Amino acid sequence: MKTDSLWMSGNEAIAMAAYEAGVKVASGYPGTPSTEIMENLSKYEGVYTEWAPNEKVGLEVAIGAAFAGVRALATMKHVGLNVAADPLFTVSYTGIRGGLVIITADDPEMHSSQNEQDNRNYAFAAKLPMLEPSDPAEAKEMLKQAFELSERLDTPVLFRITTRIAHVKGIITKGEMLTSKVECGIEKMPQKFVMLPALARNRRKVVEERMIELRTIAESGVYNQVDAGDKKRGFITSGVSYLYVKEAFPEATVLKLGMCWPLPEQEIKAFAATVDELYVVEELDPFLEMHINAMGVECHGKDLIPNQGELNTSIVRTSIDPDSAPDLFPPAELPMRPPNMCAGCPHRGVFFNLSKMKDVFVSGDIGCYTLGFLPPLSAMDSCVCMGASVTIAHGMSKALGDAGKGKLISVIGDSTFMHTGINGLINSVYNDSTSVLLILDNRITAMTGQQNNPASGCNIKGEPANAINIEKLCEAVGVKHVEVVNPHEIKACKTAIKKALELDEMAVVISRAPCVLIPEMKKAKHVPYLTTTENCAGCQACVKLGCPAISWTPITPEEAVAKGYKEKQKGFAVINEVQCNGCGQCFELCKFEAINRKGE
Amino acid sequence: MAATGNILFAGVGGQGILLASEITAYALLSAGYDAKKSEVHGMAQRGGSVTAQLRYGDKVYSPLIEPGKADILISFELMETARYLPYLHKESKVIVNTQQIKPPAVANGQIPYPVDALDSITAQGIDVVSVDAFDIARDAGEVKAANVVMVGAMSTFLPMDVSVYEGIINTRVPERFREVNLKAFAAGRKITE
Numbered sequence: 001m002k003t004d005s006l007w008m009s010g011n012e013a014i015a016m017a018a019y020e021a022g023v024k025v026a027s028g029y030p031g032t033p034s035t036e037i038m039e040n041l042s043k044y045e046g047v048y049t050e051w052a053p054n055e056k057v058g059l060e061v062a063i064g065a066a067f068a069g070v071r072a073l074a075t076m077k078h079v080g081l082n083v084a085a086d087p088l089f090t091v092s093y094t095g096i097r098g099g100l101v102i103i104t105a106d107d108p109e110m111h112s113s114q115n116e117q118d119n120r121n122y123a124f125a126a127k128l129p130m131l132e133p134s135d136p137a138e139a140k141e142m143l144k145q146a147f148e149l150s151e152r153l154d155t156p157v158l159f160r161i162t163t164r165i166a167h168v169k170g171i172i173t174k175g176e177m178l179t180s181k182v183e184c185g186i187e188k189m190p191q192k193f194v195m196l197p198a199l200a201r202n203r204r205k206v207v208e209e210r211m212i213e214l215r216t217i218a219e220s221g222v223y224n225q226v227d228a229g230d231k232k233r234g235f236i237t238s239g240v241s242y243l244y245v246k247e248a249f250p251e252a253t254v255l256k257l258g259m260c261w262p263l264p265e266q267e268i269k270a271f272a273a274t275v276d277e278l279y280v281v282e283e284l285d286p287f288l289e290m291h292i293n294a295m296g297v298e299c300h301g302k303d304l305i306p307n308q309g310e311l312n313t314s315i316v317r318t319s320i321d322p323d324s325a326p327d328l329f330p331p332a333e334l335p336m337r338p339p340n341m342c343a344g345c346p347h348r349g350v351f352f353n354l355s356k357m358k359d360v361f362v363s364g365d366i367g368c369y370t371l372g373f374l375p376p377l378s379a380m381d382s383c384v385c386m387g388a389s390v391t392i393a394h395g396m397s398k399a400l401g402d403a404g405k406g407k408l409i410s411v412i413g414d415s416t417f418m419h420t421g422i423n424g425l426i427n428s429v430y431n432d433s434t435s436v437l438l439i440l441d442n443r444i445t446a447m448t449g450q451q452n453n454p455a456s457g458c459n460i461k462g463e464p465a466n467a468i469n470i471e472k473l474c475e476a477v478g479v480k481h482v483e484v485v486n487p488h489e490i491k492a493c494k495t496a497i498k499k500a501l502e503l504d505e506m507a508v509v510i511s512r513a514p515c516v517l518i519p520e521m522k523k524a525k526h527v528p529y530l531t532t533t534e535n536c537a538g539c540q541a542c543v544k545l546g547c548p549a550i551s552w553t554p555i556t557p558e559e560a561v562a563k564g565y566k567e568k569q570k571g572f573a574v575i576n577e578v579q580c581n582g583c584g585q586c587f588e589l590c591k592f593e594a595i596n597r598k599g600e
Numbered sequence: 601m602a603a604t605g606n607i608l609f610a611g612v613g614g615q616g617i618l619l620a621s622e623i624t625a626y627a628l629l630s631a632g633y634d635a636k637k638s639e640v641h642g643m644a645q646r647g648g649s650v651t652a653q654l655r656y657g658d659k660v661y662s663p664l665i666e667p668g669k670a671d672i673l674i675s676f677e678l679m680e681t682a683r684y685l686p687y688l689h690k691e692s693k694v695i696v697n698t699q700q701i702k703p704p705a706v707a708n709g710q711i712p713y714p715v716d717a718l719d720s721i722t723a724q725g726i727d728v729v730s731v732d733a734f735d736i737a738r739d740a741g742e743v744k745a746a747n748v749v750m751v752g753a754m755s756t757f758l759p760m761d762v763s764v765y766e767g768i769i770n771t772r773v774p775e776r777f778r779e780v781n782l783k784a785f786a787a788g789r790k791i792t793e
Contacts, residue, residue, distance in 0.1 A: 001629040001630065001632070007625065007626065007629060007635075009639075032641055033641060035641075036641075111640060112641070135636070135663070164638060164663055164664065167638065167639045167640070167641050168636055168637065168638050168639075168663040169625065169635075169636065169637040169638075169639070170635070170636045170637075170660075170663075171629070171634065171635070240663075243661040243662045243663070244661075244662055244664075246661040246662075247661050247662045312662065312664045312666065313662045313664065313666050314666040314667055326667070326668045327668075328667050328668045328686045329668075329685045329686055329688055329724050330685070330686070331683075331685060331686050332682035332683065332685050332717065332720040332721075334679055334682055334683055334714060334717065335679070335703045335705050335706055335711055335713075335714065336703065336705070337612065337647075337648055337649040337680070337703040337704075338648055338703075338704065339613065339646035339647055339648035340646060340647040340648070340704055341646065342646065342647070368646065371646065374704070375704070375708075376704075376708055449641070540709075543707075543708055543709070546704060546708070548647055548704075548707065550707065551702050551706075551707040552707060552708055552709035553709070554709050554712075570709075571709055578743075
């Protein structure tokens with residue numbers, strides 16, 4: 001590695017590129033695989049960064065900064081762009097002053113997502129250019145180009161990465177600092193910025209003129225490259241798929257598109273004419289293929305390449321040459337190892353109680369607590385998108401009428417509540433719902449790696465910030481019954497949930513205890529609980545918590561007798577002292593004094 | 601052009617796989633290789649099966665290792681090793697930390713832990729180096745350095761000198777953990793030397 005080279009993930013490289021591009025304001029909402037862009041950018045001097053409560057807010061903040069004449073960035077995961085789609089489609093009309101780039105981090109294979117939508121479709125629908133790098137080094141160069149393009153053509157630029165760019169590390173080089181020619185200041189441009197119908201109709205024309213210019217730029221080859229090779233097969237590809245094509249077919253001729261919208265029609269037609277057979281290799285939707293077909297160019301694409309999940313070299317090679325499939329060792333039969341809530345996770349106490357309420361429908365939401373779905377707790381009945389817990393429970397309550405009373409619970413985390421849950425709660429109060437909302441307040445946005453949110457009391461840099469008081473917020477929108485419980489106190493938690501279910505009105509129970517992964521909790525001294533196995537009666541009450549620190553050892557009747565247990569005892573529970581965080585949930589459930597705090 | 605080398609790191613979220621793969625990556629970069637590494641973040645990290653895929657060579661395109669092409673499998677948990685059997689070939693080197701972490705169905709007592717999981721690998725004629733990294737790390741002074749013990753055990757299969765790894769531990773690991781990590785690395789390396 002050269003001395004000026006750095007080893008960085010795609011997201012770290014993008015943060016550095018944003019700094020070098022002269023970004024002054026950046027806003028986003030955490031979401032895998034986009035989160036580390038903002039986290040890293042927040043460490044650079046001279047860039048204002050913030051966590052917004054949701055992606056629509058984040059994009060609008062970035063639009064404001066661009067209107068004020070500075071370079072601005074909005075980051076989000078693919079589904080976040082759905083939330084931000086409203087400003088997206090209209091900022092396409094207004095254009096910008098300072099450069100504006102919107103990063104969408106897509107997640108083919110759904111490593112950590114609820115769907116695998118292909119956000120290239122947004123570029124087509126919103127009539128915006130989209131750039132798509134193949135690896136961290138290219139992401140860094142291309143993001144800087146995106147800002148130049150944005151200001152040159154008065155357009156927001158969409159920048160698409162996927163998991164295998166965001167979370168891939170590679171070698172990158174530090175670059176030059178760029179400066180914008182746009183001046184920061186208030187400039188009133190109502191014809192451009194006030195999108196009421198008469199003015200929007202004018203801007204609509206500007207958008208089409210801009211598309212013509214963008215097509216010319218697409219044709220210019222600035223963002224595209226042709227790797228000359230064997231002409232029997234020609235490949236058109238973009239993003240990470242380019243890397244798989246290069247390894248699967250190193251001899252072939254390849255047209256790599258760095259700008260995946262708009263497409264260079266002349267270049268594509270000319271390229272197609274030089275090769276015997278044309279293949280379009282892309283993950284997810286036949287986006288390039290569809291538009292290439294519309295040019296009247298025939299090609300192979302989704303007739304061979306899967307339209308689900310992520311690709312890799314092997315899939316690309318064998319989809320095109322099935323005979324090349326290697327003989328592989330067969331997979332071993334093994335127990336699955338799904339993710340699980342951590343030892344000492346406060347959510348577990350709530351879901352343990354919900355798992356006992358068999359006739360209740362639990363409308364879930366997006367976060368670590370979605371793991372409450374998994375056995376042994378298995379206490380979640382729906383999960384659609386951010387904020388949908390409270391609204392779905394409300395819709396069910398209206399559909400079910402009296403039959404739904406006392407049977408509808410929605411579960412949402414503090415960060416997701418701030419994201420879009422609050423809107424649903426307002427609706428539920430306004431329209432007289434009879435469901436119960438459980439807000440799991442663990443003081444942090446946990447699933448994405450402990451980011452602060454408006455209720456945490458800290459900003460993106462970890463500095464003190466105004467904290468929204470969740471109970472007062474609920475009361476302010478009109479919830480009359482708001483109760484706060486400690487989820488580690490299992491019985492008290494149950495009593496609170498039952499009480500709320502009995503009310504004939506929208507009720508809120510806030511379960512409050514910090515995530516065990518936040519730094520203060522990691523540093524705090526935890527006194528673990530230990531098992532006195534001779535007292536264990538084998539009731540499995542603690543095992544049913546599904547805590548990774550508790551395991552069950554099955555025994556035979558002979559072994560039971562030898563250990564002094566009743567012959568019918570099937571086993572005993574053991575707590576792993578190293579893993580135990582001392583939350584005490586199992587201690588409360590044990591009726592046989594087999595679990596005690598160390599030293600007590 | 602030399603063929604690309606493929607190292608697959610496997611284990612359970614929270615075992616220090618990312619640090620182990622970082623030390624290895626920096627060692628390869630110091631030796632002048634191009635490299636790419638793919639990691640898994642987000643939901644899978646909560647105690648689930650995790651991998652890091654590290655590829656190195658003159659020029660690396662894809663960040664993902666193809667099935668059947670992993671030259672080294674360094675596994676931090678016994679049964680997780682066998683999960684990646686389809687990634688191995690006849691000449692693969694497999695280094696296993698014999699620590700067992702029970703997956704939920706085993707912890708609940710529904711099914712037994714597959715203690716003979718490595719048999720599926722040895723049955724294919726592939727050599728497996730078993731390392732009690734947990735005990736070795738404890739002897740070195742810190743159980744959490746088990747990941748560095750494993751890097752030490754793997755290091756003899758890669759072309760870099762010991763000094764390269766030592767240099768990286770000295771510059772990349774916080775000072776208070778350096779000594780113990782250097783000891784852990786040396787103890788791990790001794791196993792395969």
